[in-house]
Amino acid sequence: xxxxxxxxxxxxxxxxxxxxxxxxxxxxxxxxALPATGHSPLEAxxxxxxxxxxxxxxxHALPIPIDAFAARALLAGAAERSIDAQYYIWHGDNTGYxxxxxxxxxxxxxxxxxxxxxxxxxxxxxxxxxxLDAHPNIEVxxxxxxxxxxxxxxxxxFDFARANRRMHNKxxxxxxxxxxxGGRNIADEYLGAGSDVAFADLDVMAVxxxxxxxxxxxxxxxxxxxxxxxxALLGPRGVPAADLAAKLAEVRADPQSRAYASALRDTPLLKxxxxxxxxxxxxxxxxxxxxxxxxxxxxxRTDVLLLPQLLESMGRPQRSFDxxxxxxxxxxxxxxxxxxxxxxxxxxxxxxxxLAATDVVAVHAGYAKRRRELLEAGVALxxxxxxxxxxxxxxxxxxxxxxxxxxxxxxxxxxxxxIFVGSFNTDQRSAHLNTEMGLVIASPALAQRLGTAFxxxxxxxxxxxxxxxxxxxxxxDRTPRGVTRFTVExxxxxxxxxxxxxxxxLPIEWLL
Numbered sequence: 001x002x003x004x005x006x007x008x009x010x011x012x013x014x015x016x017x018x019x020x021x022x023x024x025x026x027x028x029x030x031x032x033a034l035p036a037t038g039h040s041p042l043e044a045x046x047x048x049x050x051x052x053x054x055x056x057x058x059x060h061a062l063p064i065p066i067d068a069f070a071a072r073a074l075l076a077g078a079a080e081r082s083i084d085a086q087y088y089i090w091h092g093d094n095t096g097y098x099x100x101x102x103x104x105x106x107x108x109x110x111x112x113x114x115x116x117x118x119x120x121x122x123x124x125x126x127x128x129x130x131x132l133d134a135h136p137n138i139e140v141x142x143x144x145x146x147x148x149x150x151x152x153x154x155x156x157x158f159d160f161a162r163a164n165r166r167m168h169n170k171x172x173x174x175x176x177x178x179x180x181x182g183g184r185n186i187a188d189e190y191l192g193a194g195s196d197v198a199f200a201d202l203d204v205m206a207v208x209x210x211x212x213x214x215x216x217x218x219x220x221x222x223x224x225x226x227x228x229x230x231x232a233l234l235g236p237r238g239v240p241a242a243d244l245a246a247k248l249a250e251v252r253a254d255p256q257s258r259a260y261a262s263a264l265r266d267t268p269l270l271k272x273x274x275x276x277x278x279x280x281x282x283x284x285x286x287x288x289x290x291x292x293x294x295x296x297x298x299x300x301r302t303d304v305l306l307l308p309q310l311l312e313s314m315g316r317p318q319r320s321f322d323x324x325x326x327x328x329x330x331x332x333x334x335x336x337x338x339x340x341x342x343x344x345x346x347x348x349x350x351x352x353x354x355l356a357a358t359d360v361v362a363v364h365a366g367y368a369k370r371r372r373e374l375l376e377a378g379v380a381l382x383x384x385x386x387x388x389x390x391x392x393x394x395x396x397x398x399x400x401x402x403x404x405x406x407x408x409x410x411x412x413x414x415x416x417x418x419i420f421v422g423s424f425n426t427d428q429r430s431a432h433l434n435t436e437m438g439l440v441i442a443s444p445a446l447a448q449r450l451g452t453a454f455x456x457x458x459x460x461x462x463x464x465x466x467x468x469x470x471x472x473x474x475x476x477d478r479t480p481r482g483v484t485r486f487t488v489e490x491x492x493x494x495x496x497x498x499x500x501x502x503x504x505x506l507p508i509e510w511l512l
Contacts, residue, residue: 022147023232030223031139033084033215034112036176040080043177045274046207057208058280059441061449065192066263068184068203069095074270075174076102079111084173084218086116088166088423089185092125094260095193096186097251100132104248107137116222118167119145123152127239128247133230140230141222143167144295149233164511165295167221168423168434170203171214178273179206179214181287181439182421183410190408193260199326199408200384204421204439206285213287217437224292281443286313288422289437306424306436313440314414320347322450323412328352329366329427329512339377349454350374353407354383354463354475355500356491363427365503366512375467382454382462383475386491410438413447421446428510463490 038047049058062068076083076099083106090096107113115132119142122129126149133140144167148154155163172180182203184190190199206214221227239247251257272278291304321341328350330338342348358364374381384407412426413419422438424430463475463486475486489497 022145022228025225025228027229027232028223028227031114032219032223033173033176033212034082037081040078040175040177041274042075042078042080043175045276046177049276049280050208053208053282055209055284056282057206057210057285057439057441058282059285059439059443059446060205060278060280061446062180062182062203062205063201065184065190065198065201066260067267067269068180068182068201069099069191069193069260070264070267070269071180071203071205072099072172072186073102073264074267075172075178075180076106078270078274079106079174080109081175082112082114082173083175084114084116084171084215084222086167086169086171086218086221087186088118088168088170089121089187089190090117090125091121091185091187092128093188093193094251094254094257095188095191097248098257098260099186100128101248101251103138104132104135104244107135111137113138114218114222115140116143116167116218116227117141118143120163120166126234128244129230130234131239131241131244133234134241141227142230142233143221143228144226145228145233162296164433166434167226167292167295168430169217169221169289169437170423171218171437173211173215173218176215177207177211179211180204181206181214181437183408183423193256199406202409202411202421204441206439207280208282208285210285210287210439214439217287217289220289221292221435224295226292226295281441281445284442286440287437288313288440290435292435294435305431306438307431310420310424310438310440314412314418314420317341317346317348317414319415320349320451321412321414322349322454323426324351324407324409324450325412325426326353326358326407326409327360327363327367327425327427327429327512329363329429329509330370331366331428331431331509334426335370335373338379339374342374342378347380348378349380349382349458351382351384351407351454351458351462354385354491355489355496357384357386357406359406361496361499362503362508363512365500366427366509368500369504371465371473372467375465375473381465382458383465384462385477411450413450416448416451417444418442419447419450428512432510 036043038044062071103113129140132138146152146155180203183201184203192198288306288309290306293304338348355364410424411421419441420438424436424438430436459478463477466474468474475490477484
């Protein structure tokens with residue numbers, strides 16, 4: 001509370017002193033992805049396999065958090081020419097600093113590093129960002145930056161329309177030859193580094209022509225009007241190089257980091273990739289993304305939005321539609337469209353967070369008021385249990401579930417033939433406010449794996465929401481001991497449920 005009051009006081013001080021503004025754009029020098037040469041071991045390993053599958057992308061799913069971290073860290077260690085990284089969240093925790101160090105070490109080897117971070121979640125990182133940016137081979141840009149670095153709430157007081165639009169994209173591209181795309185941010189809770197709550201998520205590693213498309217997305221954002229050089233915003237405020245090195249050494253010495261590093265040494269991911277043994281699904285894949293103009297354009301032109309492209313690329317479901325979204329706020333149009341699918345005979349199944357598992361109660365309110373209409377149309381609704389544990393290895397191979405899980409994966413499959421993996425939530429914020437990206441992958445293997453998960457895994461790790469004969473809602477909890485039925489949302493208090501009821505009637509759905 002004291003911190004909040006200080007922020008309010010600083011905001012009032014800013015108001016009395018006049019509003020600050022963003023720096024002029026003159027210092028933004030355009031740059032683009034370095035073309036792959038095929039000369040590095042990583043490029044050679046990828047190109048030799050891609051040559052056997054002309055025009056196709058190699059896709060390797062990364063549902064396990066440690067593998068998702070390893071893919072980024074080990075690829076950064078193998079980089080010889082370039083690393084382009086773009087993230088909504090990059091925390092100053094163990095995994096965040098370990099990956100900062102991986103970028104710094106790559107830069108020391110002469111690798112060009114471009115780091116693009118949405119500025120909403122960089123609180124406390126300004127000195128580290130400035131120190132990294134000071135390296136001659138590292139450039140950091142902040143997307144849609146906050147003018148007031150300390151009193152961050154002031155940015156919403158004075159410039160809400162702009163500050164409310166964020167870059168939610170996630171991509172990690174090495175040597176323009178391998179890309180990691182999906183739902184994970186860079187933080188302990190996303191990468192399984194021993195945090196209290198682990199997000200169940202999904203990334204994919206991609207090679208082949210689609211990597212160039214992901215690089216094109218990065219370049220578009222990097223050179224956009226909303227991407228500001230960190231130096232123009234932070235100035236010479238970085239921690240000394242020796243202090244940064246000491247902090248990185250401290251993180252490496254942390255027992256949790258040592259255990260994580262040990263697990264990294266044991267993973268065969270990079271060795272298998274370089275040796276040509278890593279299993280890839282060779283399929284057609286396309287990178288889709290919002291135009292960064294969405295950040296500044298309040299007119300909501302459809303030509304800059306991801307959602308219309310996504311619906312066109314995935315095609316109209318004929319048999320099945322399986323959707324996983326942690327934040328599921330379909331709104332009027334989305335609810336009507338999903339209900340219409342079910343009414344014409346398409347099997348529609350949705351997995352989202354339960355109220356006990358969600359990290360945003362307001363978002364759950366935007367979903368809860370749509371449940372009855374969806375159920376009446378024949379949609380199957382599942383809500384992840386907060387204690388979902390994947391005891392079976394096959395369960396972990398879907399979303400990397402662990403104890404105290406909260407769903408964060410964003411994926412859906414159509415007709416068991418095509419699947420989307422990316423940053424897009426099925427909510428109003430992803431559709432209209434934030435920028436998003438992802439891959440549409442024509443992979444029956446991945447699409448059917450999601451369908452099989454709904455058949456076998458989801459009923460064990462999630463509550464099924466159903467309508468009773470008298471029209472009320474019930475939640476079914478299936479365990480080895482049998483089925484338990486709840487008439488209120490399991491694992492929640494009356495006060496929380498009351499808050500959901502209140503929030504569901506407020507006109508805030510457009511923000512969710």
